[in-house]
Amino acid sequence: MALPKRRRARGLRAIALSAVLLAAPLLAGCGATTGEGDTVNDDRAVLLERPSIEQISERYEQMQEAITARLSDELGPWEWVNDENATSAGCAEFPNVGGESRALDRRHFKGNLPDESWNRAVEIVVEIGGEYGFGEPETVVDRPGDHEIVGRDPFGARYTFGTAANTLLTVITGCHLPEEAIDGA
Secondary structure (H helix, E strand, C coil): CCCCHHHHHHHHHHHHHHHHHHHHHHHHHHCCEECCEEHHHHHHHHHHCCCCHHHHHHHHHHHHHHHHHHHHHHHCCCCCEECCCCEEECCCCCCCCCCEEEECCCEEEECCCCHHHHHHHHHHHHHHHHHCCCCCCEEEEEECCEEEEEEECCCCCEEEEEECCEEEEEEECCCECCHHHHHCC
């Protein structure tokens, strides 16, 4: 059964509009640019200036080890557990360039860090974190028996150190390219 001309034209326009709406994000992702140049290449250039994801992950793991060892030596002893729960993901802030962000293995020990030891523990974490490029932390929680700080570095990484029922240290990297992407650049 043939549709009236007007209805058929509306249907074709709707199909054409749908095709444009579906294709626009794909085209924007492939050739996203700003008035000042190629965003994808600009983002890639930024990431090429950074250590690889493998290098930075190893560096932050060393930081975690240094922090947990010093906390145990000075305030413990505690048996820190490596949860071996690392994950990785793409980077929203640098789309389309193959960057990666990792949540490293969480370190924790069972039990609360006593309130009278919290300030010294923060001093240790801040000192060692500073040696690895992290700035002054932000206090997220600070009440009896429950404390948490978050430190950040220029690459967008962050550590979280806190104590409540248990005491934990987590590190999430910023966005970095894998070594093979840097080597092939």
